Amino acid sequence: MHDAPSRPYGSRELIYVARGGHGRELPLARLQPLGWNLRRVSDARGALRLLQRDARQPHAALLDLREGFDHHDLAEFGGALSAANAGWVAGVDASQLDQEPVRQLIRDYCYDYVTLPCPEAVLDTVVGHAHGMARLACERGEDEGGADFDGMIGQSAAMRALFRTLRKAALTDAPVFIAGETGTGKELAAMAVHRHSRRSAHPFVAINCGAIPHSLVQSELFGYERGAFTGALQRKLGRIETANGGTLFLDEIGDLPLESQASLLRFLQQGCIERLGGHEQVRIDVRIISATHHDLDSAIADGRFRADLYHRLCVLRLQQPPLRERGGDIDRLAEHALRRYSQEGQRTLKGFSPCARQAMHGHPWPGNVRELINRVRQAVVMAEGRLITAGDLHIDHADSTPPPTLDEVRDAATRDAIVRALQRNRGRLVDAARELAVSRVTLYRLMLRHDLRVGEMEDGFSAA
Numbered sequence: 160m161h162d163a164p165s166r167p168y169g170s171r172e173l174i175y176v177a178r179g180g181h182g183r184e185l186p187l188a189r190l191q192p193l194g195w196n197l198r199r200v201s202d203a204r205g206a207l208r209l210l211q212r213d214a215r216q217p218h219a220a221l222l223d224l225r226e227g228f229d230h231h232d233l234a235e236f237g238g239a240l241s242a243a244n245a246g247w248v249a250g251v252d253a254s255q256l257d258q259e260p261v262r263q264l265i266r267d268y269c270y271d272y273v274t275l276p277c278p279e280a281v282l283d284t285v286v287g288h289a290h291g292m293a294r295l296a297c298e299r300g301e302d303e304g305g306a307d308f309d310g311m312i313g314q315s316a317a318m319r320a321l322f323r324t325l326r327k328a329a330l331t332d333a334p335v336f337i338a339g340e341t342g343t344g345k346e347l348a349a350m351a352v353h354r355h356s357r358r359s360a361h362p363f364v365a366i367n368c369g370a371i372p373h374s375l376v377q378s379e380l381f382g383y384e385r386g387a388f389t390g391a392l393q394r395k396l397g398r399i400e401t402a403n404g405g406t407l408f409l410d411e412i413g414d415l416p417l418e419s420q421a422s423l424l425r426f427l428q429q430g431c432i433e434r435l436g437g438h439e440q441v442r443i444d445v446r447i448i449s450a451t452h453h454d455l456d457s458a459i460a461d462g463r464f465r466a467d468l469y470h471r472l473c474v475l476r477l478q479q480p481p482l483r484e485r486g487g488d489i490d491r492l493a494e495h496a497l498r499r500y501s502q503e504g505q506r507t508l509k510g511f512s513p514c515a516r517q518a519m520h521g522h523p524w525p526g527n528v529r530e531l532i533n534r535v536r537q538a539v540v541m542a543e544g545r546l547i548t549a550g551d552l553h554i555d556h557a558d559s560t561p562p563p564t565l566d567e568v569r570d571a572a573t574r575d576a577i578v579r580a581l582q583r584n585r586g587r588l589v590d591a592a593r594e595l596a597v598s599r600v601t602l603y604r605l606m607l608r609h610d611l612r613v614g615e616m617e618d619g620f621s622a623a
C-alpha cells in the first residue's frame with residue numbers, strides 16, 4: 160500500500176459497473192482529483208455502449224460483483240469484457256472467491272481484483288494498472304493499422320480496407336450502401352458509421368424491410384394519423400421521423416416493395432414526409448444507410464428495384480467481405496465467441512482442437528459470421544472434452560479442404576507461368592525460355608516436373 164499521489168494525472172476514463180448501492184462505500188469521489196473521469200452504469204449494455212462510443216480510447220472498468228449479479232448476468236458481460244480498449248478489475252467480497260463462476264470470470268477476463276471496500280490508494284493503483292494495459296492494447300491496435308473497429312473484429316486485408324472506408328464515410332452525411340452476404344455484419348458497419356459521425360448523439364433507427372408485411376411498410380416508414388385506417392386510434396410516428404437528426408438504417412432494402420420505393424425516393428428528393436391519413440409536410444433531417452444481400456443490378460434489370468432510387472442510396476458503396484475470404488479472422492472470431500459464451504457451458508474449455516481449426520478454414524460459411532458464432536455457442540454447450548472439435552461444431556472434417564501448402568502454391572504458380580509463356584510464344588521453347596529468363600534445358604526439366612508434355616503442347620499450338 161502507498162500514499163495517494165499528491166498531484167493529478169491526465170484525465171483517465173473509469174467505468175464503474177454496480178447494480179446495487181455499494182458505490183457509496185467506495186472512495187470513488189476521491190479518485191476524481193487523481194485524474195479519473197468516472198462513469199457509472201448498472202449493466203453490461205451500458206458498459207459496452209460507453210466502450211464503443213470511442214473504441215480507441217482506453218478505459219479502466221471496475222465491476223462490483225458484491226450485489227445483484229448472478230451466473231446468467233455474468234454471461235451477458237462477454238462483449239464488454241472482451242473489448243480491446245478496456246482493462247477490467249473485479250470488486251468482490253472475500254467470500255466470493257470461493258465461487259467458481261467468480262473465479263473463472265476473474266481468471267479469464269480481468270487484469271486484477273480487489274476486496275471491497277478498500278482505501279483509495281489501493282484502488283487507484285489497481286485500476287491504474289488496468290488502464291495502462293488497456294492503453295497498450297489501444298496503441299497496438301493503432302500500430303496494426305486499425306485492426307478491430309467499433310465492435311467489429313478483423314485484421315485481414317479486406318477488413319482493414321473496410322475499416323478505413325468506414326472512418327471516411329463517417330466524416331460525411333452522404334448516403335451509404337452496404338453490400339454483402341447474409342451474416343457478414345452489415346448492421347454493425349452501419350452502427351459504426353453512425354457512432355463516428357456528427358450524428359452520434361441522435362437516434363440510430365434500424366428497420367428490416369424484408370421482415371415487414373408489404374401492407375405495413377408504408378405506415379412503418381412514414382407513420383400515420385389518427386383515423387387513417389381501421390385501428391389507427393392515435394398518431395404514430397414512422398421510423399423515418401423517429402430517426403430525425405440521426406441515422407436511418409434500411410436493412411434488406413432489396414425487399415422493399417415498388418410502391419414504397421417510390422415513396423422513399425420522393426422523401427430523398429424533397430426531404431419531407433407525409434404521414435398516412437395526413438396532409439402536413441414534415442421536414443426530416445436524417446442520414447440514410449441501406450444494405451442488402453441481393454444483387455441490385457440484377458433486380459434493376461428485372462424491374463424489381465428502381466434504378467433512380469439505387470443511385471440515390473448508393474452514393475458511397477461499402478462491401479462486407481464474406482467470412483471464407485478473411486483468413487485468420489476466422490480464428491479470432493471463433494476465440495471471441497468462445498470467450499463470450501464460455502459461461503454457458505458445463506466445463507471449462509481451453510480452446511479449439513487442430514481438426515476444428517482446419518474444419519473452420521475449409522468450411523464455406525454460407526451464414527458467415529453469424530453462422531460461426533452460433534456454431535461456437537452450440538459447441539460450448541455440447542462439447543464433452545476440454546477442446547472444441549470439428550464434430551462439436553457440426554462441420555464434416557473429412558469434407559473440409561485443407562489450405563494449400565507453400566510448395567503447392569509455388570508449384571501451381573510455376574506451372575501457370577510456363578503454360579502462359581508457351582501460349583504467348585506459340586509453343587516455341589527457345590522463345591518461352593528467354594521470356595522466363597531460364598535456359599532451354601531448365602524449361603524442359605520444369606515441364607517434365609509439372610507434367611507438361613512437349614509433344615502434346617506443340618501439337619496443340621499447331622492445331623490452333
